[in-house]
Amino acid sequence: MPHAHSSALAHQFDSLEQQKESATLGMWFFLVQEVLFFGGLFLTYMLYRWRDPTAFAAGSHELDILLGGFNTVVLIASSLTMAMAVHSAQTDERKKLVGYLVATGSLGIVFLIVKYFEYSAKWHHHLIPGANFHFEGVVGGRAELFFSLYFAMTGMHALHMVIGVAVLLWILKRARAGEFGSHYYNPVECFGLYWHFVDIVWIFLFPMLYLIGRHYHGGA
C-alpha cells in the first residue's frame, strides 16, 4: 500500500491517484453527455433564429440585460469560490473548504432568486408561451418561439442549478464531518466539474438570449 490514508481507497483501485483519475474520467463522460443534451437546445435555438432573426431580436429586447449581466457575474464568482473550495481541500484547510462551499451555494441561490424575479416579470407581461401570450410590437406572436426557447433553455439551466445546490448541501455535510483533505477530495473535485459546466452553459446562454436584441428598434 503506497499510501498512509488507505481508508479512502476503495479496494478495486491500486492507488489513490488511480481512484481519483477514474472518478474524474467518469465525471467527464457524464459532462460530455450533458454537452450534447444542451447542444440539442442550442441547435434548435440556432435553426429557429436563423429562420426568423427579427422576431428573436424583438424577443431578446424584452429581457433585462442588467439582471442577466448581474447573474453572469454571480455565476462566475461562484465558479471562483468552487475552485477555491477544491484548492482548500487539496491543502487541508478544512474550515476554508466549508466556507467556500457555503459561499458557492449562496451565490447559486442568489442566481435562482434573480431568475425567479425575471420569470415572474415575464408572467406579468404575458410573455409565457401559451394561450395568454401577448407580444406588443410588429412581430407579434412570432416572438412566442423565442420565449419558448428562452424558458426551455434557462429552465433546464436553472434545474441544473437547483440539483447543483442540493448536491452541494450533501458535499457540505461531508466536508463539515471532516471527510475531505489532501488525501481524498474526489467528491469535491467532481462536484466542482459539474458546477463549472453549468457556469459554462450560462456563459453561452447570456449573450445568445440577452445580448442579441440590443439593436432592435421595433421594425418587422
Next chain:
Amino acid sequence: MSGHHVVPVKIYLAIFGALMAFTAITVAVAFVDLGPLNNVVMLAIAVVKATLVVLFFMHVKYSTRLIPLVAAVGFMWLLILFGLTMSDYLSRGWLGAGAPWPAPWSN
C-alpha cells in the same frame, strides 16, 4: 503529472479577472452595431471564456492526457450534431423543390 496538482490561488484570481473583463467586453460590444460581426464576436468571446473555465477551473490543463481527449471528443460529437443538421437545412433549397423550410408559425 498526477491528479494532485495544486493550482496557485493567484492563477484562479487571474482567470476570474479575465472572465469578468470578457463579460464586460461582450456586453459593451453588444451595444455597438457591427452587423453580422456581432454574432461572431459574441460567440468568440463565449468560447474563450468557456476555454478558460475548462483549462483552469476544471483543471484540464493540469490533468493527465486522457481527460483533454475525452473533453475534445465531446466537442467533436457536438460538431457532428451541428454540422450534419446544418448541411441538411442549408442545402434544402438547392434542388429547386420550393421553399427550403416552411415558416414555423401560421399566418
